[in-house]
Amino acid sequence: MKTLRVLYHLARADFLERTRRYSFLLMLGLVLWLGYLSASGQFRMRVPPDYLGVINSAWVGATMTITVTLLLGWFGFYLVKGSVSRDYETGVGQIMATTPLSRPLYTAGKWLSNFAVLALMILMLALVGIAMNLLVGTADFNLWALSAPLLFVALPCMALVAAIAVLFDTISWLRGGLGNIVYFCGFMFALATTAATISTSAADNPLLDVAGFRLIGGSVAQAARAAYPEASSGFAFSITELANPRLFMWNGIAWTPRIVLPRVALLLLALGLALLAAAFFDRFNPTRVWWSKRKPAERGQPGAVAPAAAMPIASARLTPLTGTRGRFRLDALLMAELKLFLKGQPWWWYAIALCLVAAQLFTELTITRVLLVAAWTWPILILSGLGCREARHDTRQIVFSAPHPLLHQLPAAWLSACAVLALLGSGALLRFILAGETISILGWLTGVVFISSLALAAGVLTGSSKAFEVIYVFLMYMQTQQFPPFDFMGMTPASPWYGYALLAGLLLIAAAFARRLQLTTRGAVR
């Protein structure tokens, strides 16, 4: 009983802390909008090329479920991740560490809180679905048909996401930006695996189909074939507009124990992962992190420097300053920002960066482009600190009380990012110039400016590095897919680089405006 009480309060405090943040409200708004899109039929499940289900309760519920597992399965992780880190940063963890609270209880509490946040979003989504189904549904309203897929597919999927977030939070090297990238790669891999095996079997193994793609897709395809025998066994989820869709009736999945029980078992798996996280959790004792090879200085442990021999108290004197003060020196500031940008990386970071630049010079143009993507992705964890470094390290009061923080420091920080990107992409630029690849050159220039502006704007606007890491890793993945709408780097002849150049300008204006607001209101520092 006492354990349950501790668990409840642990999860409750964390849940309240998170739901009172602006980021939660933003995410909730986004989820409600996604719910509207899926319930109104703008997000479509279809059987290729144009077989579409009649909008009924089961269809709305299933569409929303796929929307949730695909989008909240991705973004939701970033939303809930960081609860353990917060206890490190705020120092609350050190207080907790002195209580009898056990490690498994702590990680289970964090999992419950993560799960509660994501479950609340699903609940809100269900409410939107009910409202929309009553408004636009063409068949009778059926609450069970609408909510069952959310209950049996979306909810266990979110439980798993919540547990993975706790696991990443407790493993020191996955706690930061690297964890965000690893999750994205894992998520894309899981999705690709599910999509590749969608037509192989409708009998689902929930472990291979956490998102419910195979389960729902298989059932939908079966219903389409029953109505139109020529229909394929495939399944797609898209925003494609269909001119003359061929409609069929789908009444949902028969939720038999054979289907439900393995899904419910996912909840147990999630709980197991949360408890496994306890094994990695150092209980806020940095000395227990035996696998970490970081220097004590990087772990922020005090006392790593031997105290200096005391100077005679009366010996210290300062000469009055005669030089200029408050004058903008771009060169000095740029060098200082660059140093801040590049310091703290291990030697192999620079070695790999150098190899990536050199490789761009000696490979075929197609490979050079891929290497450019790699070279510009390489400094993601440094770029993500742009604009939010002052908030992350709490240097805002010191930095913002210096002269012209908006006109001096912000442009210098942006230029330092441009300089690093230009350096990392210098091999490719040379190749593009020699080959006379105009689009690639323009894409390269746009890339330098756009990435720096995106990093700065995301950092200033959110005060966190997470937003940039999520967006950037997605954008760079899209570069490798050479998908024209996202091709800001000039990877293809159809690249809309000019649009991104314009967007870069807008992002810069947004960053400057937001920083100005932070400087003139109590928003930045209280």
Next chain:
Amino acid sequence: MKLTIEHLSKQYRRDLWGLRDFDLELQPGVYGLLGPNGAGKSTLMRMLATITQPTAGAIRWNDADIGKSPDVLRAVLGYLPQDFGVYPNLTGLEFLEYMAAIKGLDGKSARRRIDELLIVVNLVDAARRPLGGYSGGMKQRVGIAQALLNDPQLLIVDEPTVGLDPEERVRFRNLLSDLSGERIIILSTHIVSDVEAVATEIVVVSQGRKLQQATPEKLLQRLDGQVWQWLAATDELAALKQKHVLSGTVRHTNGMQVRVVSDTAPTRDAQSVPANLEDVYLSLVAANGSGA
């Protein structure tokens, strides 16, 4: 050189004021800002440091409104916030170089100034080591050094001695005394002895309002003949706390030596003793109805 604060107010919420109708005029000297937790000291400091803007009123630096042109003040400002962070991967030296660039110091002056400051704050040996490995006191000293980088005409230090060991605290007090002269120094703290040691004038703040502004001598004169000391029984203590402003207690084998601020002698045994700033501060705050 003059810093004027006119009817300054800061409202956080409808029913929560950080500072209310605050007036102050400062000439060169060391001003000790004393007040209990939540009195509004840090709110005032942040507004003076151009970090936050007032809800009403104005701050003028040599008659220039810093709400409209904050950079007039920022060029000559040194600020040590109560809570601040550092970049853990930079060394102490690199952090100071970075701050010097941000403050717009020319290279030669910056280098000389940083060298001197490292000696002054006793960080010469640790200067080339990453800040992530510094102790709390060492970080505080880096904070002090960055505040002094541009040889500020207005130096604002918020709880500067927090985390410093006794020797460093003495060193810092001496440094403030050395720096006073042709500059305005505002020292905010609730450690009365820090203010007592260096302040030329003391401003007592409570519940967002100014309670008193005077030299330490004048403040002490206020309580002439009003501070009493005697040996009381331990079980009398609770009753005494209800009745008087208790400014000190020391346990003895035969009871408790109490120190009380009162217009008249509280008991026949009470002896009049010279007042100190702690007595003055506590009586002022108690009279205003807020506890420390």
